[in-house]
Amino acid sequence: MFKVGEYIICGSNGVCQVEEIGPMKIPGVSKDRIFYTLTPVYSGCSAVYTPTDNEKMIMRPVLSREEAWKLIENIAEIGIYEEPDNKRRDMIFKEALKTCDCKEWVKIINTLYLKKKNRIAQGKKEITSDEKYLQAAEENLYGELSIPLRMPKEKVESFISEKVDALIEDEAFA
Structure with missing residues (x-):
């Protein structure tokens, strides 16, 4: 309880x-x-x-401070969904959002950031349903992480980006 x-x-x-x-x-x-x-x-x-x-x-x-840091440190390793069929991927995203599992939210975000980056590189527009799932996953993740990180939800995304970039840079020089 x-x-x-x-x-x-x-x-x-x-x-x-x-x-x-x-x-x-x-x-x-x-x-x-x-x-x-x-x-x-x-x-x-x-x-x-x-x-x-x-x-x-x-x-x-809500995640503890230690759990939040561990999640942030492992964002790159959490991976992506590799479902090529858009309709099946939408179903996967819907179910993943319902789990209330931070790793699933990260996986959605990772997948859609990569997909968005690839589409932009090809001169294509974003897919509306992807934007909806990305927004929902970010809303859930950043809202939860704001509590243990003790920061406004609006600042969580840039904070995570900085930390992930720093971790990737550290690993590149290791």
Whole structure:
């Protein structure tokens, strides 16, 4: 069970802070069932109520500072999705987003950055669905990493880019 004040990932709601734990104070709702009252950190939603025993929704703690650093250090090794069929890749991306797994989000970002770079080099435009998945993966990843890195979500992308570039440069000279 999570604790009041803790930051968690709660399904498609993204990063949420646990505000209360207890029965719902709404007439008609059983007082025997315990709920989390969550405040989404980055969405406009005012509150999310979910049972503490909800097994259908993925709920997990936000990465620790150490886990966040380890993830950043391993971004290049996480790799890409190598599915050539766009429709199947879209299905893979949809499922990967639902897992609420940072490595899956990184894999989507890696795949789509590489694809975007290749398309631009060929003089082609980006694919709209790719941009949608890239935006969703970045939103999820940067939102989560902002908590353990203690920085605004808007600065996480450039911070990661700098760190990954530095790591690649260090390895090139090793």
